[in-house]
Amino acid sequence: MNRKDLSKDKFSDDGDYPCPVCHHGQISTMPLMEALACNFCRHIFTLDAVTQHLTMADSSLPLTWRWNGRGWRSVYQNGIVIGWGIVLGAIAFVLLPTTLVALSAYIFPAEPQAFLSWLPIFWIGLTFVCHLLLVVSIAIESYQFPVFAYLNAMQRNLLRR
Numbered sequence: 594m595n596r597k598d599l600s601k602d603k604f605s606d607d608g609d610y611p612c613p614v615c616h617h618g619q620i621s622t623m624p625l626m627e628a629l630a631c632n633f634c635r636h637i638f639t640l641d642a643v644t645q646h647l648t649m650a651d652s653s654l655p656l657t658w659r660w661n662g663r664g665w666r667s668v669y670q671n672g673i674v675i676g677w678g679i680v681l682g683a684i685a686f687v688l689l690p691t692t693l694v695a696l697s698a699y700i701f702p703a704e705p706q707a708f709l710s711w712l713p714i715f716w717i718g719l720t721f722v723c724h725l726l727l728v729v730s731i732a733i734e735s736y737q738f739p740v741f742a743y744l745n746a747m748q749r750n751l752l753r754r
């Protein structure tokens with residue numbers, strides 16, 4: 594790789610870069626400050642000149658991205674790699690308890706006229722939703738997708754119109 598290619602991949606102060614949080618605004622250096630700010634969601638970022646890592650400064654979450662020349666890539670600080678084993682485990686974690694609950698409702702069916710006859714069906718749905726939400730929340734955390742920051746930015750944009 595020659596010097597020109599290397600500089601292209603690097604983040605520089607001049608030029609517009611898309612915001613890694615809202616993907617709508619553009620981030621630029623704030624006047625008289627080391628920090629960068631987005632013109633859409635107003636989030637503030639700091640740039641590490643050595644590692645080229647952009648970190649969200651106004652969040653308690655350690656959200657960090659790296660510029661790869663075309664877009665921002667999330668930096669996995671713990672080196673989390675999600676493989677097929679984890680995906681299969683996650684699917685089993687959602688489907689297995691749901692199947693068990695559904696099976697018990699099928700083997701011991703409730704009388705249609707009985708009090709609380711809707712409960713087994715409700716319980717199957719609840720088991721599925723609870724396990725799915727748990728898997729989704731873990732996935733969001735490990736992929737560092739800033740859901741709430743994104744929703745806040747979208748809400749602010751809608752209110753401004």
Ligand SMILES: [Zn+2]
Binds near residue numbers: 613614615617
């Ligand atoms: Zn933004």
